[in-house]
């Protein structure tokens with residue numbers, strides 16, 4: 001099939017590349033000329049494991065193209081995916097300006113039957129807005145072409161995006177037209193197996209499914225963060241509790257890891273957008289408001305532990321003169337994405353309290369510099385160097401290289417062996433045995 005994917009960010013680039021990998025001819029379009037020129041040369045704008053190899057192979061085999069020319073891409077394609085950003089507006093609602101701008105461009109350029117697919121995460125009712133915007137442009141041109149608007153939300157996770165796309169748990173297609181649904185099924189058939197499902201539903205339910213999924217996952221995390229905080233106060237161990245509840249097949253083990261709060265470009269934005277959607281229907285989504293509030297508080301828990309350790313009285317300047325070495329800046333491992341990373345809130349708080357911060361991250365330093373500038377120091381190579389003479393190590397993101405480190409070297413490098421672990425990477429008893437003061441989340445360690 002001939003496809004164009006408009007918006008070549010995390011989702012557009014991964015989706016376009018994976019569709020090319022399954023034999024389709026794909027044009028990835030973006031307004032960002034630098035991004036497109038880079039992609040033509042094999043330079044990727046993001047770090048996503050496995051993506052570069054697939055981009056290079058599919059480009060060289062003539063199935064994957066990059067362009068800023070949306071008009072030609074639309075004319076050459078049967079299916080036009082919209083995969084542009086839907087950032088939060090000032091009031092928390094999803095800002096649809098890019099989505100609607102693309103819908104208009106498609107209307108200005110279509111020359112025959114097209115399937116327009118909303119891949120971006122968009123509120124219920126957006127497909128209808130896309131349809132109207134496209135139709136208005138056709139009317140302006142005085143031409144008549146048939147088209148369908150489909151909702152096909154994306155569920156991939158950064159850091160595991162290729163696997164998630166190629167072997168999805170499920171594919172959701174919201175389509176009101178049977179013929180179009182069949183074409184979408186054919187497009188996704190290479191990714192379907194006995195163990196996953198392609199679910200066809202009405203457009204509005206598909207749009208809602210995406211928000212409900214992210215909101216449910218965010219709810220599990222906030223719930224578990226509160227259980228962890230309670231475990232600490234009661235002397236229980238949240239890791240054991242997670243095992244205990246996860247073994248119930250109705251609950252499962254995933255997305256029950258307590259930590260420093262959820263971040264990223266999606267959970268925070270999508271929870272806010274769903275709250276806003278509910279507001280617009282005069283419905284008070286009490287639960288989601290709490291999920292968000294718990295998450296904001298959780299981002300402060302590690303800093304509270306540092307203040308309690310170094311300066312139990314707290315207050316302004318309570319970490320003055322202290323140097324904190326930070327491992328991990330990105331919002332999760334295996335990505336360089338810093339959007340809504342909990343490290344931002346944690347490091348800003350440390351700086352505000354007077355601490356000096358040195359940070360290590362294998363991939364996110366370039367992005368982090370755009371946020372912290374020269375207010376902190378960085379390294380992406382030797383994770384131990386930043387420990388020399390520091391007062392404590394704080395772990396914010398669970399990159400693999402932090403999981404089994406050289407504790408002797410850590411202890412010898414720090415001015416005192418103190419670790420604040422926001423990701424529960426180590427065993428509290430072992431840490432005590434080897435002489436560390438070890439603070440983690442929900443484990444009395």
Ligand code: NAD
Pocket residue numbers: 006007008009010011012029030031032035083084085086098101102119120121122154155156157158265266
């Ligand atoms: P992104 O910011 O990485 O990429 C968006 C791209 O769209 C940018 O390169 C931008 O230049 C381009 N763009 C903007 N306006 C354009 C236009 N008029 N024409 C062509 N290109 C244009 O965003 P992302 O993370 O890929 O997210 C895209 C959408 O997918 C969002 O709605 C997001 O919620 C959703 N989503 C993201 C993820 C994820 O893991 N990042 C997962 C599932 C769903």
Ligand code: UGA
Pocket residue numbers: 121154155156157158159214217221254255256257258259260261262263264265266267331332
């Ligand atoms: C999330 C969803 O998992 C994807 O299904 C969805 O497609 C995507 O959002 C989206 O809509 O963009 P992503 O944000 O890439 O994917 O990463 P996650 O692995 O979900 O992690 C999100 C945040 O939650 C991270 O900050 C992570 O550290 C945190 N988290 C995750 C926890 O604190 N505990 C957990 O148990 C799991």
